[in-house]
Amino acid sequence: EAGVVQSPRYKIIEKKQPVAFWCNPISGHNTLYWYLQNxxxxxxxxxxxENEEAVDxxxxxxxxxxxxxxxxxxxxxKIQPAELGDSAVYLCASSxxxxxxxxxxxxxSRLTVL
Amino acid sequence: xxxxxxxxxxxxxxEGDNSIINCAYSNxxxxxxxxxxxxxxxxxxxxxxxxxxxxxxxxxxxTVLLNKTVKxxxxxIAATQPGDSAVYFCAEIxGNTGKLIFGQGTTxxxxx
Numbered sequence: 239e240a241g242v243v244q245s246p247r248y249k250i251i252e253k254k255q256p257v258a259f260w261c262n263p264i265s266g267h268n269t270l271y272w273y274l275q276n277x278x279x280x281x282x283x284x285x286x287x288e289n290e291e292a293v294d295x296x297x298x299x300x301x302x303x304x305x306x307x308x309x310x311x312x313x314x315x316k317i318q319p320a321e322l323g324d325s326a327v328y329l330c331a332s333s334x335x336x337x338x339x340x341x342x343x344x345x346x347s348r349l350t351v352l
Numbered sequence: 353x354x355x356x357x358x359x360x361x362x363x364x365x366x367e368g369d370n371s372i373i374n375c376a377y378s379n380x381x382x383x384x385x386x387x388x389x390x391x392x393x394x395x396x397x398x399x400x401x402x403x404x405x406x407x408x409x410x411x412x413x414x415t416v417l418l419n420k421t422v423k424x425x426x427x428x429i430a431a432t433q434p435g436d437s438a439v440y441f442c443a444e445i446x447g448n449t450g451k452l453i454f455g456q457g458t459t460x461x462x463x464x
Binding site: 242278279280281282283286293294329331338339340341342343344345346 | 398441
């Protein structure tokens with residue numbers, strides 16, 4: 239069974255440019271998460287979806303970050319405009335509904351903002 | 353604010369020895385705890401979990417211990433192998449929030 243797929247794996251952009259990350263969760267997983275991981279730190283939740291609905295986006299900086307999960311499957315996370323401090327790894331994860339502890343993570347998208 | 357943290361940033365062990373990775377949590381409302389392993393360049397991978405009504409749970413070569421009195425969680429890895437080299441995170445879910453909160457991680461280095 240395929241795991242969580244993310245793209246791109248690496249992205250280098252200049253500040254003020256936009257960037258988008260894509261995630262395809264494990265088939266049948268209704269819950270999808272986007273996490274931010276800074277170097278040497280644990281992942282921090284940005285947003286959690288139950289199907290198409292964002293049930294927790296309290297940690298998403300809404301002035302520049304946006305996310306969507308159309309049709310309740312794939313999801314995209316966008317940053318516009320990017321700032322230097324946005325350099326990090328953006329992790330997507332999915333889980334079965336209600337299985338809030340057992341998340342399946344993708345390999346992440348490493349963003350470098352110059 | 354509430355947080356989950358680990359005692360040591362790095363742990364170095366000899367191959368074949370047992371490893372013990374510790375974690376202290378501060379939220380007494382947390383009732384579900386999870387250990388994740390993250391290898392270089394990969395996303396975290398679920399290892400084992402434990403609920404607050406238990407004090408010990410065993411998996412394959414791993415054991416998680418929970419001491420609610422002192423808010424302490426540990427992961428024991430038996431007969432540590434080179435493939436166990438990774439960063440280990442403890443995580444908690446406070447109450448009914450459904451939000452998984454990660455600590456800062458301990459890097460386990462296995463010496464051959």
